[in-house]
Amino acid sequence: MTPVIKTGNIDRKKRWSQAIAFTIFKMMSYSVVAILILILGFIVTKGVGVINWGFLSKSPEEGGIFFAIVGTFCLVAGSSLFSFPIGIMSGIYMNEYAEGNKFATFIRIMTNNLSGVPSVVFGLFGMSLFVNTMKFGDSILAGSLTLGLLSLPLVIRTTEESLKAIDKSYREGSLALGATKLQTIRKVVLPMAFPNIITGLILSIGRVSGETAPILFTVAAAFLTKLPTSIFSQVMALPYHLYVISTSGTDVEASRGIAYGTALVLIVIVLLVNLLANFLRNYFSKKVKTN
């Protein structure tokens, strides 16, 4: 015979604590969304008035931000060219070849520390190394390298984590057919990890496009009259442009509208980049299963 267990009030109590905990979690997550909507709403209402085709396509002399948009794209492209190959290859090395060895652990600790370094420190470092010592001057090259260094830990980390998520049975399956380690990585592991890696890459682009401090001493100009002509040109950039028009100039109040407009453009770019990341992840994770 099974004994009868008397639970008393415990049943009611555990249902109550469950309901309370759930309500608190729900409220917290709602408040996160609320804050986000508040910020977005604020920027959109203040900035949407100045946005028109002229604002997006004209030079700064004519009151547009076209040069800053171009500059930001140059810096994103330049820093990606630098950080993606180095970061992805380091990530592959650390997860596939050096797993568990001391050197990899050392790199991992270093990259973790690196991602905690304030971005203004990267700016100072970039100025001292790329601008002065290597004599690149204030240039797209110096700015891109500095931003690249900043995003490197993120790229390495996402690559490593994405590779780690691939079950070892797939690697064994490939090796058991006489494939080498490199073939296994190239033909089985990387295609499977690709959707997640690309998400990490695009998020790092989002981060890079919004950074101000690293470009402050390495590339950004407050005001230019022409577009960049080479990798040694200075550029304007959206985040720095926002900083300049909100803090300097003869009539800061009068240019508030432009500042909000610039902020709106920057936010929209970052949002679009994140949407693209989502789209590409879904696209590639569908694709990888069928071919």
Place this chain on the structure above:
Amino acid sequence: MLTIDAKNVDFYYSDFHALKNINIEVEKNKVVALIGPSGCGKSTFLRLLNRMNDLIDGTRMTGSVLIEGKDIYAPGIHVDELRKEVGMVFQKPNPFPKSIFENVAYGLRVNGIRDKTFIEERVIESIKSAALWDEVKDKLNKSAFALSGGQQQRLCIARALAISPKVVLMDEPASALDPISTAKIEDLIHELKKDYTIMIVTHNMQQASRVSDKTAYFYLGEMIEYDDTIKIFTNPKEHSTQNYITGRFG
């Protein structure tokens, strides 16, 4: 010549002595079942035959393993070449996230075969040998993930057969499958035995007695008994074997 000839094999995971003086001889076109309770070393032994244990850090082996007379642990042996000769099917079906066709073609491609007609013939032949052809012939370009678990496992067998190995190792190939799929795999093993030498690890006593010619019983890293399957299951020499196959422990 013996297809598999393991002599005085000892194997260690760091300090743990996982296999103790294993000696086993397998003739061509025979099916050998490895049985024994979990942790007895049977999977470890299986994975020695295609050097899969090389992937684990801190392992050490002494003794020798000869496959068709060749010492596979001799210096100068390349594991990727060895693994072409000794195919493996894993416990959990692990098809690649590629099409059915490309899964089977994979082993050929990584081994440098480019001839399209040859690859196509080989893929079709292998899928037929794995008794999967009728079920997949119209969807060779569909994802292997769309197949059922049992079909995936037969695809993995086809994948292993495509590179014409001499030996096929199977590590509990049916343990994740339903009874109907299991029966199909067992029928398949009977067919494959004509062309291949097979070693299979299983926890299922009926399966061992149904599919194998010889059975080895492992316990705590030792091979207690190795004999014709019919003898092991009707009249084992060792008391421990008797206890295990009758389900009194393990």
